Amino acid sequence: MNRQFTQAGVSLSGLIYTCIILGSLAVVGMKLFPLYNERTKVNFSLEKVASQPESAKMSKTQIVKSIGRQFEVFEVRRWSTTEFKKILKIEKSKGSAGKVMKLNYEIRGPLFGELDVVLKYDRTLKLGEPVTD
Numbered sequence: 001m002n003r004q005f006t007q008a009g010v011s012l013s014g015l016i017y018t019c020i021i022l023g024s025l026a027v028v029g030m031k032l033f034p035l036y037n038e039r040t041k042v043n044f045s046l047e048k049v050a051s052q053p054e055s056a057k058m059s060k061t062q063i064v065k066s067i068g069r070q071f072e073v074f075e076v077r078r079w080s081t082t083e084f085k086k087i088l089k090i091e092k093s094k095g096s097a098g099k100v101m102k103l104n105y106e107i108r109g110p111l112f113g114e115l116d117v118v119l120k121y122d123r124t125l126k127l128g129e130p131v132t133d
């Protein structure tokens with residue numbers, strides 16, 4: 001009964017490489033999370049306002065104020081009311097009597113040094129109808 005035991009496990013260099021990779025992924029995740037979190041909050045705000053039956057009859061100013069109140073609840077502080085009014089588009093819906101709300105913008109956030117990450121947002125919602133995805 002001559003058994004040979006071989007050493008099994010992770011070497012120190014393997015452990016260091018794993019820590020470097022996991023640390024890098026954590027840093028990238030921490031940089032990207034606020035951008036995606038804000039995008040989600042903007043989505044919820046727009047969907048909430050668009051799904052209200054009376055939103056189809058509101059003026060652009062009333063819609064901007066309503067979305068602004070939602071932004072206060074979700075703590076979205078990217079735009080002032082006048083800036084947001086410039087980028088929000090309210091148009092007549094093609095082929096029907098309703099209106100649509102369009103929002104198109106880019107969020108730019110730092111990643112490493114001179115390298116930035118850009119999140120593009122482009123959403124169109126029909127006003128006065130429940131939102132379904």
